[in-house]
Amino acid sequence: MLTYSLLACDMDGTLLGDDASICQRNIRVIRQAMAAGLHFVPCTGRGFESLGPVQKPLGQFGKAGEYVISYNGALITENKGNTILYEDGLPWDLAAALYAYGTEHNITMHVYPYGKVYLYNYVPFERAFLEGRMPNIETFEKSLDFLRGETIYKIVYMDPDIDTLNTYRQDLGPLLDEVTVSYSSNRYLxxxxxxxxxxxxxLRLARLLDIPQERTMxxxxxxxxxxxxxxxxxxVGVRNLNPAIGAYCDVVTDADNNEGAVGEAIERFVLKG
Structure with a gap:
């Protein structure tokens, strides 16, 4: 039996290289570990629909018994049919208020309903970053009503200046009492x-699969x-980690995201011996 049988893995900056590709070392080692019984689960802020280029070389695309955690944990799906196992979206009024603040301040925003991502104020800086990473739909709508009736799993503000993002967060004040706020990619709130x-x-997926916490990675x-x-x-943190997360990592890889850091970690802790 593997010491760790469920591995949740971030995508951008972790599994994927700076060019958004998955290197051959990662593909080879992950497939070997999956054959030995590992549940390798992409755990991402993205939507599941953007992960085909990752799932296909790993042999996960459309398969039963393979899973994705997406939208920062708001949705858990099984790959076969993208079947929803769990979901928790933003309350509609809250999502609409966050979107309204974004349009009022002309913020570049991502809006994530099921299986799609809409981009508002889609500036060239963001277009260049997202090219090859995920399909998206540009919108010019000033109100979120164009998505009324759909579950909104996540809304994202983009700005490369962290102080600007922090100002938005402070301005929103009590509106965020019912919100989990996180930062990613040195550009997203x-x-x-x-x-x-x-x-x-x-932990929810581990329970669904009857895997104890001590066998998670x-x-x-x-x-x-x-x-x-x-x-x-x-x-496990990859070598190129944001220093702010170092204290939460039991170990940091020698390799970075361009050099197969995930493959290194699996070799050391899943396939060891």
Whole structure:
């Protein structure tokens, strides 16, 4: 039996290289570990629909018994049919208020309903970053009413200046009492429903699969991975991690995200011996 049988892995900056590709070392080692019984679970702020380029080389695409944690933990799906196992979206009035603040201040925003992502104020800086990472739909709507009736799993504000993001957070004040706030990619301020984190989703999926917490492992690189790293029995940071998460990592890899850090961690702690 493997020491760790459920591995939750962040995508951008962790599994994926700077060019958004998955290197051959990661593919080879992950497939080997999956063949030995490991549940390798992408755990991402993205939507599940963007992960085909990751799932296909790993042999996970459309398969039963393979899973994705997406939208920072707001949605857990099984790959076959993208079947929903768990979901927790933002209350509609709250999502609409966050969107209204974003349009009022002309903020570049991501809005995530099921299976899609809409981009408001889609500036060239963000277009360049997202190219090849995930499909999206540009919108010019000033109100969130165009998505009324759909579950909104997450809303994201983008700005490369962290002080600007912090100003938005302070301005929103009590509106965020029912929100989990996180940061990622040194450019995003992310809003999920209260209690939604990658960590709560990891433990929820472990329970669904009847896997004890002591057999869980997580790998990440940035601030929105902290709760996932805290929840797992073994927490691994990649060499290129944000220094703010170092205290939450049991170990840091020698390799960075371009050099197969995830493969290194699996070799050391899952396939050892």
């Amino acid at each position: 992310e809003f999920n429903h209260k209690q939604v984190t990658k960590g709560t989703a990891l 997580a790998i990440g690189d940035n601030i929105n991975d902290i709760e996932m790293l805290r929840a797992a029995s073994l927490s």
